Amino acid sequence: MRLNQLPEWNALGKHREEFGDTHLRELFAADADRAARYRLKVGDLQIDYAKHLVTDDTLRLLRELAEARGVAELRDAMFAGEHINVTEDRAVLHVALRAPRGEVIETDGHDVVPDVHAVLDKMSDFSDRVRSGEWKGHTGRRIRNVVNIGIGGSDLGPAMAYEALRPWSARDMVFRFVSNVDGADLHEATRDLDAEETLFIISSKTFTTVETITNATAARRWALAALKDEAAVAKHFVAVSTNKEKVEEFGIDSANMFGFWDWVGGRYSMDSAIGLSLMVAVGPDAFREMLDGFHTVDEHFRTAPVEENVPMLMGLLGIWYESFFDAQAHAVLPYSHYLSKFTAYLQQLDMESNGKRVDKEGEPVEWTTGPIVWGTPGTNGQHAYYQLLHQGTKVVPADLIGFARPVAELGELAGQHDLLMANLFAQGQALAFGKTAEEVRAEGVAEHQVAARTFPGNRPTTTVLAPELSPKVLGELIALYEHKVFTQGAVWGIDSFDQWGVELGKVLAKRVEPALTEGAEVPGLDASTQALVREYRELRGR
Numbered sequence: 001m002r003l004n005q006l007p008e009w010n011a012l013g014k015h016r017e018e019f020g021d022t023h024l025r026e027l028f029a030a031d032a033d034r035a036a037r038y039r040l041k042v043g044d045l046q047i048d049y050a051k052h053l054v055t056d057d058t059l060r061l062l063r064e065l066a067e068a069r070g071v072a073e074l075r076d077a078m079f080a081g082e083h084i085n086v087t088e089d090r091a092v093l094h095v096a097l098r099a100p101r102g103e104v105i106e107t108d109g110h111d112v113v114p115d116v117h118a119v120l121d122k123m124s125d126f127s128d129r130v131r132s133g134e135w136k137g138h139t140g141r142r143i144r145n146v147v148n149i150g151i152g153g154s155d156l157g158p159a160m161a162y163e164a165l166r167p168w169s170a171r172d173m174v175f176r177f178v179s180n181v182d183g184a185d186l187h188e189a190t191r192d193l194d195a196e197e198t199l200f201i202i203s204s205k206t207f208t209t210v211e212t213i214t215n216a217t218a219a220r221r222w223a224l225a226a227l228k229d230e231a232a233v234a235k236h237f238v239a240v241s242t243n244k245e246k247v248e249e250f251g252i253d254s255a256n257m258f259g260f261w262d263w264v265g266g267r268y269s270m271d272s273a274i275g276l277s278l279m280v281a282v283g284p285d286a287f288r289e290m291l292d293g294f295h296t297v298d299e300h301f302r303t304a305p306v307e308e309n310v311p312m313l314m315g316l317l318g319i320w321y322e323s324f325f326d327a328q329a330h331a332v333l334p335y336s337h338y339l340s341k342f343t344a345y346l347q348q349l350d351m352e353s354n355g356k357r358v359d360k361e362g363e364p365v366e367w368t369t370g371p372i373v374w375g376t377p378g379t380n381g382q383h384a385y386y387q388l389l390h391q392g393t394k395v396v397p398a399d400l401i402g403f404a405r406p407v408a409e410l411g412e413l414a415g416q417h418d419l420l421m422a423n424l425f426a427q428g429q430a431l432a433f434g435k436t437a438e439e440v441r442a443e444g445v446a447e448h449q450v451a452a453r454t455f456p457g458n459r460p461t462t463t464v465l466a467p468e469l470s471p472k473v474l475g476e477l478i479a480l481y482e483h484k485v486f487t488q489g490a491v492w493g494i495d496s497f498d499q500w501g502v503e504l505g506k507v508l509a510k511r512v513e514p515a516l517t518e519g520a521e522v523p524g525l526d527a528s529t530q531a532l533v534r535e536y537r538e539l540r541g542r
């Protein structure tokens with residue numbers, strides 16, 4: 001039966017009508033235990049979901065929906081290595097990337113865990129050699145700069161995690177991440193570097209992605225212009241890929257290639273060899289601690305009953321708002337400067353996974369799917385777009401993520417941490433409970449300002465609180481969102497693991513390029529694009 005014909009779905013619709021405008025003020029007033037009951041723990045993460053527009057009935061109905069849609073069965077099929085990525089006929093086994101040595105996870109009759117650990121060991125050995133200076137550049141100098149070239153899942157994960165774990169990283173080395181085919185990206189990343197001390201990590205699952213291959217080719221030109229010897233490539237370029245043939249064609253020795261597998265989706269690959277630049281930065285031990293964090297949440301997701309299962313709960317709450325409150329967006333607001341790239345990372349994870357309009361049977365869905373994910377670190381966002389969150393016309397459920405302890409190396413600047421966290425707690429409170437017109441009036445505010453200074457509240461948030469932003473906690477956080485996205489895709493009945501929607505633009509860009517460079521006729525080019533191409537050529541003096 002289709003999702004919107006299920007009795008469980010219709011029961012939620014009816015419940016929504018009954019819920020009406022029930023306010024969080026009322027829900028808290030009616031239940032002194034609400035805050036104590038609506039919290040869960042997974043690994044190091046404390047999850048407060050009391051500030052959600054839900055009652056025990058809502059949660060029960062959402063759980064029943066998850067059961068009716070077979071979320072747990074699909075999860076088990078994923079862990080069992082079944083080909084749940086149906087349109088690409090592939091297993092989905094990123095959970096195997098963090099399985100401890102000795103665990104058995106099979107797909108197509110093959111245990112993948114030993115393969116995972118063989119690559120991890122090779123990465124660890126390489127990282128140690130680069131970090132210690134044993135790995136020398138072509139002229140005998142030690143490597144001081146590492147430039148990761150990749151895009152999408154081959155960039156966002158390591159770039160985000162490097163920012164997050166800067167305090168754990170080798171402070172005497174420079175790490176840069178180049179993704180954009182705009183030459184400015186590579187230019188800015190290399191302009192102050194010495195090629196003799198620079199290592200490029202070319203990260204691409206397919207090794208055919210045009211942006212990455214274009215940048216990698218340009219990087220090789222840049223390096224060889226200084227090093228003046230083809231043989232230097234072996235010391236200054238390594239590859240991370242599933243495509244050995246293409247890596248060799250590019251000129252990188254497969255001995256310097258770190259592999260992974262087609263059962264790792266790009267946006268689920270940061271804990272595979274795609275994380276090599278991160279491992280060089282933070283060292284193998286911290287990287288493995290991060291994997292441990294991922295694994296902790298994997299085990300929770302795999303074994304916790306649905307009422308205690310945090311990723312399932314987060315996924316179901318999202319569905320409640322999207323389908324029954326018309327929420328179109330979801331904000332992720334980390335109160336940590338080090339998580340400045342976290343939401344951008346989640347945008348690919350969530351939107352490339354669940355931005356789908358047909359279900360697994362190829363039928364158009366009749367319900368909304370993945371939200372627009374956005375957000376930047378607090379407190380910056382507060383002085384920019386929080387106005388809309390507090391008083392706009394849209395409901396934007398938000399996750400507030402914070403840490404009890406600042407990172408040790410902040411020294412006396414750690415004193416600012418309480419103020420940072422006070423802002424997080426204050427925002428959750430203001431969004432939930434707002435400020436009534438009576439409260440505004442009681443402050444003596446002039447009547448003509450009362451409406452504008454009233455806060456409706458009832459804006460739902462989840463608060464995620466962890467002791468500190470450590471490698472393990474980072475792994476836990478990422479896995480939490482991976483499995484949240486999984487849960488939502490399972491309920492919606494879509495394939496969360498393909499990404500056909502990115503293909504058309506790639507094909508058209510290839511077709512349009514000769515029109516820009518040579519003025520070639522492009523068959524089928526629409527009139528608007530033709531005019532733009534003409535204007536572009538004129539502006540370029542062509």
Ligand SMILES: O=P(O)(O)OC[C@H]1O[C@](O)(CO)[C@@H](O)[C@@H]1O
Nearest residue numbers: 152153154204205206209266502
């Ligand atoms: O690692 P690759 O093969 O270069 O792909 C990069 C990115 O491109 C995409 O395929 C989208 O175009 C992403 O899914 C992927 O993470």
